[in-house]
Amino acid sequence: MAGLIWTHPLTLIRPEETMRSVTINGNTFYNGDCVPGAEEHIPENTVDLIITDPPYGINGDRLHRHYNRDEGFVVEGYVEVPVDEYGEFSRAWIRQAERILRPGGSLYIVSGYTNLYHILAALRETGLAEVNHIIWHYNFGVYTRRKYVSSHYHILYYEKPGGRRTFNLEARYGTDERDPGNGSLNYCDREDVWTINREYKPGRLKNKNELPTELLVKMMQYSSNEGDLVCDMFLGGFSTARVAIGLNRRVTGFEISEPVFAAKTAEIRATKPGYLLPGLRTPEKTGDPPNRGKPWTDAEMGRLAVRFAELRDAGMTKKDAVAVLGQELGRGRWAIERMLKGLDTGG
């Protein structure tokens, strides 16, 4: 195994040692074990959002052998956790995550299935509450012939109760935006199965299990705002940090491996704050319907009842008829539906 081995938090950092840290544009990153590191450096109730991808406890330093990659570009030094210590390790860092999150703060943990039960058990010992259990489906699963191809991870989305959780409902798609088949783009984007492919980055130094930018952008768009503090307990390739900086969030975190830390902080120095903002998917401005908020006239109500009956008689679904009437009367879908109910048209 390359690099260090996690043993027990207290044995890695002796009390008289100060953990090495680097501050880049006001963001501080720590080269050490996140458990004593968070205890010493991150005050309680201060972090808005934690996104983290702990070591898998399955000899992660060998994971790359399944994939067809040029190993010359993989950063050595990924530190793995011995399987028989995974439960205690998970309890230790999740207790710290709970402590540093602000009330209402959000936590996303990416996990494979092998040690998922340890993480779920550790979460149950805290006051953190489940929001969603997300399945992240990706391509390039390990090829198999005698069983199904494994092509998903779990993302455990939790909150610290006691405050208002940030959830930007229309961060990416307006609730009125439709796909060509009239399906809601907003609903689709908020389903709890996400298909996001892993990135292949030829010629760039990478950690062995880097999370895709698209995945991190999605979590940060929904669960944080510019200026919020994001923390990653296991920075690895610093992908969370890079995306946070790219979205103008503040960021902090920990990486225990010295070679990984050195290589990645050098990259982070070159990362331009806000560089991801111009390319973000944000809601299309559809413009308010022209008659929104205006009182209904008798003529308008009469027209609504007649046209609704005509459209339904012509075989149109209720949903499509409402959309057509919205266009014709310059009103929103909810206004049309409410009025149809009031007129007792069967709408």
Ligand SMILES: C[S@@+](CC[C@H](N)C(=O)[O-])C[C@H]1O[C@@H](n2cnc3c(N)ncnc32)[C@H](O)[C@@H]1O
């Ligand atoms: C799965 S990787 C994180 C990958 C990262 N999310 C990315 O996108 O590049 C886990 C990282 O945690 C580091 N690590 C292991 N034990 C740690 C500990 N106790 N504290 C901080 N980092 C640790 C490993 O060296 C490894 O780089």
